[in-house]
Structure formats: C-alpha cells, structure tokens
Amino acid sequence: MDDVKTLTIDRIHEGLRSRRFSAVDVARQTLEVAQRENDQYGSFLLFCPERALDAAARVDAQIAAGEPLGALAGVPVAVKDVIVTRGVRTTCGSRILESYVPPYDATAVIRLEQAGGMIVGKTNCDEFAMGSSTENSAFYPVRNPAAPDRVPGGSSGGSAAAVAAGQAVVSLGSDTGGSIRQPASFCGVVGILPTYGRVSRYGLVAFASSLDHIGPFGRTVKDAATLLHVIAGRDPADSTSADVPVPDYTAGLDGKAAGFRIGVPREYFGAGLDPQVGDRIQRGIEVFRRLGCEVREVSLPHTDYAIASYYIICTAEASSNLARYDGVRYSRRTEREDTLLDMYRYSRGEGFGAEVKRRIILGTYVLSAGYYDAYYLKAQKVRTLIAGDFTDAFQSVDAIVGPVSPFPAFKLGEKMADPLEMYLSDIYTITASLAGICGISVPCGRTSEGLPVGMQILAKYFDEHRMLRLAHSFEQAGGFEVG
Amino acid sequence: MKITEKEVRYVADLANLALTEDEIRRYCADLDDVLVYAEKLNEVDTSQVEPMAQVLLESSDPTATLRVDAAQPAFSSEIALASAPRSGAGQFKVPKVVER
Numbered sequence: 001m002d003d004v005k006t007l008t009i010d011r012i013h014e015g016l017r018s019r020r021f022s023a024v025d026v027a028r029q030t031l032e033v034a035q036r037e038n039d040q041y042g043s044f045l046l047f048c049p050e051r052a053l054d055a056a057a058r059v060d061a062q063i064a065a066g067e068p069l070g071a072l073a074g075v076p077v078a079v080k081d082v083i084v085t086r087g088v089r090t091t092c093g094s095r096i097l098e099s100y101v102p103p104y105d106a107t108a109v110i111r112l113e114q115a116g117g118m119i120v121g122k123t124n125c126d127e128f129a130m131g132s133s134t135e136n137s138a139f140y141p142v143r144n145p146a147a148p149d150r151v152p153g154g155s156s157g158g159s160a161a162a163v164a165a166g167q168a169v170v171s172l173g174s175d176t177g178g179s180i181r182q183p184a185s186f187c188g189v190v191g192i193l194p195t196y197g198r199v200s201r202y203g204l205v206a207f208a209s210s211l212d213h214i215g216p217f218g219r220t221v222k223d224a225a226t227l228l229h230v231i232a233g234r235d236p237a238d239s240t241s242a243d244v245p246v247p248d249y250t251a252g253l254d255g256k257a258a259g260f261r262i263g264v265p266r267e268y269f270g271a272g273l274d275p276q277v278g279d280r281i282q283r284g285i286e287v288f289r290r291l292g293c294e295v296r297e298v299s300l301p302h303t304d305y306a307i308a309s310y311y312i313i314c315t316a317e318a319s320s321n322l323a324r325y326d327g328v329r330y331s332r333r334t335e336r337e338d339t340l341l342d343m344y345r346y347s348r349g350e351g352f353g354a355e356v357k358r359r360i361i362l363g364t365y366v367l368s369a370g371y372y373d374a375y376y377l378k379a380q381k382v383r384t385l386i387a388g389d390f391t392d393a394f395q396s397v398d399a400i401v402g403p404v405s406p407f408p409a410f411k412l413g414e415k416m417a418d419p420l421e422m423y424l425s426d427i428y429t430i431t432a433s434l435a436g437i438c439g440i441s442v443p444c445g446r447t448s449e450g451l452p453v454g455m456q457i458l459a460k461y462f463d464e465h466r467m468l469r470l471a472h473s474f475e476q477a478g479g480f481e482v483g
Numbered sequence: 484m485k486i487t488e489k490e491v492r493y494v495a496d497l498a499n500l501a502l503t504e505d506e507i508r509r510y511c512a513d514l515d516d517v518l519v520y521a522e523k524l525n526e527v528d529t530s531q532v533e534p535m536a537q538v539l540l541e542s543s544d545p546t547a548t549l550r551v552d553a554a555q556p557a558f559s560s561e562i563a564l565a566s567a568p569r570s571g572a573g574q575f576k577v578p579k580v581v582e583r
Contacts, residue, residue, distance in 0.1 A: 103562045196538040210537050236550055240537070308521040319498060326499075328575050333568035340578045341499070349501030354509075357500060361491060361510050362517060364498040378524050380534030385527065387535060420516045436538030 004029045004076070005166025009223050012074045012169070016063060023059035023074035027052045027118050030076040034120055034167035042142045043152075043162040045081050047121035048088045052076070055118040062116075071230050073116030078168035080159045081122040082129050083214065084203040085109055088119075092205050093127045093137040096331045096351030106203020107238065108172060108214050108231040115230045120168055123158030127353045128322065129174050129207045131155050132182060132425050135416055136355045143412070146188050146452050150409040153183030156217070160187040163217045170227045171217045176208050177310055178404070178429025180215045181441035185404035185454020188443045190224045190471070191217045193429075195461050196436035197242035199228070200235030208317035209240075211310075211433050221442065221472040225249040228464065247465045257473035258292030260466070263397030267303040268428055274407040280445035280453040281403045283482040284474070288401065291473055298397055300389040303431055305382050310430045311423055312366050312379035318356075319363030325351065358419060387435040390458070399470055400458040403428055404441045408451035428456060438464050440471050445483030455479075485518035486511060 001021040002011060015021045031049050038044050059073045079085060082092045084102035091097045105113075113119065126136035134142040134157025142157040144150040145165040152161040156173030160183035163171050173180040175193045184191025192215045199214045206212060214231065218224030229249045235241045264285060269278060289295055327333035327347030334346035352360070366375035393400060405425060415422045432439045437458055444455035455474075459467035474480075491511045495502045502510070560573045569576035 100566050103558055103565065239549070302527070305524055305527055308524050311517060312521060312524075323498075327568060328577055329563075330566035331568075337578045340580050342501075343578050344499040345501035348499055349503075352500075354506075357502070357506065358510055358513055360498050360500060361494050362514055364494045365486065365490070365514065365518075368494060368497060375518075375521065377534055378529060379521075380536060381529035381532040382524055382527055384532050384535040385529070419513050420520060423517070434535075 001025050001029060004033055007169050008220055009072070009075050009169060009226050013069055016059070016069060016074050023056035023118065024053060026074050026076060027056035027120070030168065031120055034162070037165060037167060040143065040148070041145055041161050041165050041167070042140045043123055043158040043165065043167055044078065044121040045091060045093070045124050045139055045158070046089055048085070048119060051088060052118040052120045055113055055116070059116045059118070070114070070116030071226055072112055075117050075170060076120050076168045077112055077117040077227070078121055078123045078159055078162040078171035079109060079119055080125050080156050080171070080173045082125060082174050082205045083109060083172055084205065085119065085122065088122065090122065090205070092129070093125045093139065094351065094353065094356070095138045096325050096348070098332060100330045104203065107200040107235045109203065111231050112172070112227065117230070123156070123162055123171060125158055126155035127356050128205070128318070129155040129176055129179055130318070130355050130359055132178070132422050133410070133415065134158060134183070135412065136353060138353050141412060144187055144409050147409060147450065150411055150451070151186065153186035153405070153409060155179040157183045159217050160184050160189055160191065163187070163189045163219055169218070170223050172214055172227070173217055174204055175213045175215050175433065176211045176314060177433045178426045180217065181404050181429050181439060181454065181456055182426070184217055184441040186409040186452065188452030189217055189219055190221050190443070191215065191441045192224050192228055193432060193439040194228060194232065194464060195438040197240050198438065198462065198464065199231050200238040200241040202235055202237035206321040208314040209321065210317060211314055221440070221468060221475050222250055222253055225253060225468045225472070242462070244462050249465055249468050252465045252469055253472040255469050257288070257470050260293045260399060260470060261397040262288050262293045262295045263298035263393050263400045264295060265298050265300045265303070265393070265400055265402055267300050268402035272406050272427070273403060276447040277403050277405070277407060277453050280483050281455055284444040284455045284479055285401060287474055287477050287479040287482060291477055296397065298393040298400065300393060300431060302382065302385045302389050303427070306386055306430045306434060307423055307427055309379040309382040309386065310426070310434055311362070312375050313383060315359040315363030316367050316376050317363070319360045319367065322356070322360055355419070383434045386431055389431070390435045390437055394460050398459070399467060402456055404454035404456045405429070408447050408453060432458050437461055438467055440467055442471050442474060443480040445481060484515055486514050
C-alpha cells in the first residue's frame, strides 16, 4: 500500500473506495511505523493498537456493507494525553496521574471515532500542558522530527511531532496560550486554535478553563479542517461550548482569497523577532498580495502586556483546577500518609513536576488575600483591553497575519534554566488566547538551517471558515515553501 | 524583592504542597522574576475597564448554556473507585481525620 507517512485523508478515502487497501491495512502499517520510530522522537506516551484496530474493523465492515464513509474513516489519529480516553491510560504527562485510567471519553474523542477515526495512541506533552517545549513531560522529552537536537515546541509537542513524522495523519492537541500553534510552527505542520467555545472541552483535563481549547493538527489545511469540522459544535456536557452553527469547513476551502483585507500588526515585528523568521513571514505576506488580498498595517497596542496578564490568569486558574489532585480519587498517593494533611501535601509535592509546582505557587499567590486586586483583577482588566485590540483591528481587516514564535525551534535544554525567558517566547500566541478568537499556524518556509517557520493567521470569533480558506489558498499558492 | 521565602512557604501551605528547602529557594527566585516582570501591568490605566473573566458568547436564549435539571445515570461506585490509590467496602480510603 501507499507510504503511510505521507497519506492525506483524501488519499485514504480514495484507497478505501477503490479497495486498494483496507482501514485495517492503514491502521496496522501506521502502528508499525509509529511504534518503531517512537524511540527516535518520543512523540507517544502510549499506543492503543486494539482500539485502533477495532475502529478500523468497523470502518471496513461499513465499506463492505456499502455504507458511506465517515469524514475520518480509516484515518489514523493521535490524541494528546491531556484528553481522556475511556479505558486507555491518560497521564497528562504527569507522575501524579501515571496510573489513571479514565472511565469516560472526551466529547472530541467520541466524535472523531464516530466519524471513523482510528486512535493509534496518546501523545507526549508538557505536564498538564504547562510549557512551550514539551521538556516538562514527566516521562521523556520529544525530539523535533525536522531537527532531532531541537524541541518540537509545546505543550502539544507530541501531537505536532507525530503528524510531522508521519506517525499519524492528524492529531488532537490543546491550546491554552499557544500550545497548538507554536509546536505546529516548530515542526512544520498545520495547527488550529478554534474560537473559544467552538469545540467542547468535555474530557480535556482542565489547566486554565477560560483559556483552554482542543484543536487539530494536520499536514495540510484540508486535513486539519476536516478534523475540526468533526469535533466542532455545541455539546451539552460543556456549558461553555457555543450554540453556533458549524459550517462545512472543507466545502468552502477552494473559494477565492482575493479581496480579503489582511492586517499586519506592527507590534509583531519588533525587537526580539529572529530576522530569518521575520523575512519568511514577509515573503508569506507577499503570497497573500499575489492572491489579490489587500494588506495593511494594523496595531494591537496592548500586546506588550499580554504575557504578564496571561501568566497571572492562567496560573490562578491552574492553582484552582489542580486542587483536585489530592491522592484520594485518582491520583498517585504518597507513602507519607500519617495524617490527612500530610497525605495531601506530600502526594502533591512528590507527584507534580517543577513547572507545575511553580505555577501552583504563583497562582495561589496572585489569588491570595492582599494580592488579588493588584495581580489577578488587574490582569483580567488588561485582558479586556487585549481582546478590545482585536475587536478594533477587525473593524478594518478580515484577518491578522504574523509570526507564531519569535524564533524557530530551539535546542533541547536551551531555555530550561530560565522560566521567565520560556514564558516570553509565547508573546505572539498569547494575545489570541486571551481574546478567545480563532487562529491557525501554517508552515511558511524554513530558515537557512532548515528549521520550519510558522505563520499565524488570526480571525474573528467563529470565522474559522474564512480563516481556513485563506490558509488553504496560501498552501495552494506555495506559501508553505516560501523562501 | 517582590516575594520572600516566608511568603512562598505560606502560599505552598495554602496550596497543600510540600516543598523542599531547595525548591523554596528556587521558586522564590523564579517567582520574583515573574512578579517583577508583571509590574509592567501598572503602566496601563484600567480605572475605566471591566475585568474579563470569561470569553462571553452571545446567545438569543439566556438559558442556552443550562442543562435540564434532571437525574442522569452516574458511574457505579466500582467504576468511580477503579483509579483510587486506596479503597475498600465501596469507599475511598483516607488517613484517619482528627482535626486539621
């Protein structure tokens, strides 16, 4: 059969329809390749071959019965290990959940399996999705398939690397401050941040609930759009999921990009931006000009305050969300359980890794008496201004385009010593997270060292279909290979 | 210094988090960096700004996000206890509680 590493959803469906191969063939080959190469990349924490082969057998039975193919029929999918899977261990990259076997499936997981998707395994990530390099995984780091001495980005580094390395065709990640877009850019794949509320968070282990999103990765815009279409839409199990109709994202992809007004925020091209990254993004913007888009400069004046606002809000929410890991119901328990209080304190102290503890402390501090107004409330007010920047900019443009990260993938270990420096690398992704708008990272050339560069396209609330059309037009016009 | 080791100990206590002396020193320095950096928020005048706690989405139906208040099937105790580190007699087991 075809090389599973370069499959697309369309090619899988063509092969299934023409009976060139079966879904079981695709699942077997993918599992074989993915498992064999996992020592090399560390993208997966666990494989679930039985579950994938069961899904494949169901697809093949449907084909034999002459039933129509589901949108993801026969498609190998990797799922970030912060998204729960019934009967399949879900660790969040943490020792504290090292033996947690969830009794239920996330809504996104249910939907993708109903559409014929085959879950091959759970992907590695920063512990509880806290990090920008996947080096905070309690188990092992992930290596960037494009440059194995470098990080894949984070926190969804395993999901990005799995798709880049061909260990899955598409994957699910989660994005709180850039955790889908940034690893997509580092690994040279497509990653989508859906509008807040577009995709149900039910079964996504909570980090910062007002910022958490589930979203897809793919090697093409169309594949990622297909997965987004399957998982999007209202879910009664998540009260923040929006009751807004879901357009057919793939049907609109081939529409014209001409006439779209594209805003380029001047704040995203200042000091700190790697010159090669800046150059590739400028070339990418030229591609939009050639497509007939109107490009103009816009301003997002509060950008400089986004990181401070974000790290106060997300740690505050995290300190509250992570209070549930108490060594009683599903998390690891310490041996030092002389008293209930010691049991709590040592279970948490021993079970959480350094970055998670750092954030719990910071979050607890900014919420504590005397500091709440100065930090947490202040950060929430600045968040209002950052969201307002986008509302203002979208008065005059349809989409905003810029770099995803100030620099390409960095070396393993390079930024681990300085947490603040790691936080500062999230500057361009955090603004959209705070506003709750949608965004996509698409490949946009490579540096002279061959490292992928990612371009970010941001759009208004629930404007995914037009954002995806722009991204698809960019891909068709050769934008992924500029330079 | 924005934060002292004493405050880190106090906050760790609030969060029920046992830290080693080494961790306390390290987190104190790391958090100080972040809190000093966060000072820049004070450059922004927010006296007329409402806080944003959530991404608010308009809906024509004000009760759209509320579920029906009806009993739903729940996990059996066997399933609920399956990942518990200690359980017995259909219950979670914890150390004896005298007083906090």
